[in-house]
Amino acid sequence: MTRPKIGFLFDVDGTLTTFHANDSVIDLLIINDLETIRKLNFPIGLITGRSVQWVRNYFFNHVNDTLKEYIPVFGEFGLVNWYRGKKVRKRIKKELRELLRNVKKECTEAICEYRELEPYESYVQPDQRKLWIEPKEIMITFRTLPLYGLTTEKLLRNIEPIVKEYANELKIVPNPYAVDILPIKTSKKTAAEKAIRTLDKEKAVTKWFAFGDSETDREMSYAKNADVKFYKIPRGVTREAHLIIERLLAGSPE
Ligand SMILES: [Mg+2]
Numbered sequence: 001m002t003r004p005k006i007g008f009l010f011d012v013d014g015t016l017t018t019f020h021a022n023d024s025v026i027d028l029l030i031i032n033d034l035e036t037i038r039k040l041n042f043p044i045g046l047i048t049g050r051s052v053q054w055v056r057n058y059f060f061n062h063v064n065d066t067l068k069e070y071i072p073v074f075g076e077f078g079l080v081n082w083y084r085g086k087k088v089r090k091r092i093k094k095e096l097r098e099l100l101r102n103v104k105k106e107c108t109e110a111i112c113e114y115r116e117l118e119p120y121e122s123y124v125q126p127d128q129r130k131l132w133i134e135p136k137e138i139m140i141t142f143r144t145l146p147l148y149g150l151t152t153e154k155l156l157r158n159i160e161p162i163v164k165e166y167a168n169e170l171k172i173v174p175n176p177y178a179v180d181i182l183p184i185k186t187s188k189k190t191a192a193e194k195a196i197r198t199l200d201k202e203k204a205v206t207k208w209f210a211f212g213d214s215e216t217d218r219e220m221s222y223a224k225n226a227d228v229k230f231y232k233i234p235r236g237v238t239r240e241a242h243l244i245i246e247r248l249l250a251g252s253p254e
Helices: 028-039 052-057 065-068 094-115 152-164 188-199 215-222 238-249
Strands: 004-009 015-021 023-026 044-047 072-074 080-083 086-089 120-123 131-134 139-141 170-175 178-183 205-212 226-233
Touching: 004 188, 004 238, 023 028, 028 044, 028 238, 052 072, 052 080, 052 086, 072 188, 080 188, 094 139, 094 152, 094 170, 094 178, 120 205, 152 170, 152 178, 170 205, 188 205, 188 215, 205 215, 205 238, 215 226
Parallel strands: 004 044, 004 205, 044 072, 120 131, 205 226
Antiparallel strands: 015 023, 072 080, 080 086, 131 139, 139 178, 170 178
């Protein structure tokens, strides 16, 4: 009897990584798990708000090339994806693209003026009190710097009034590490649907298992035309994800 094919969807930050000084670091146990899943030829998709570039160049730092090529990335909530060796951006209207550009500028100016900050755009945390903007291709990400009092709540105070003006087009997704701004219809659900379509063209996967550390990640389980079970992992407790993966790979009941 051949084993039923199962698939895995993972949020990245806080699910596959722990945070050290505001930096997201992958756990070695998890790398082993991903390797085991690959050897069984079960599909894996990363469903993240992070950019493809960050995942490929920072998160995958300690991952071998075979695994790096095996795992597609559905980045920026599925707006920019990486699979079969190339990057594919979701087509979005020119007006929306322009709106995002303008909102980014408006928010940056408002925060910088109010908090007397200089903008700083990089994947790497600044070593001074600055407005840390994480590079993204389509969505917008302002990172928190709690060390300098720049918390989610404080960033939201400047961002919310601006984004509210475009409530039909844009939404805010906050977490302790960042405030994300993205198109209203973009979500972990749409990203998971894209991942499932891409990873299981023959519809051979009988069940998907999705892992995340926030309620936003739960949206993966609402993906249409697929059976997706969601596991909520306490933020940064990667050991928990590891134990569940082990159990599922051993064929134990969920
Ligand atoms: Mg997360």
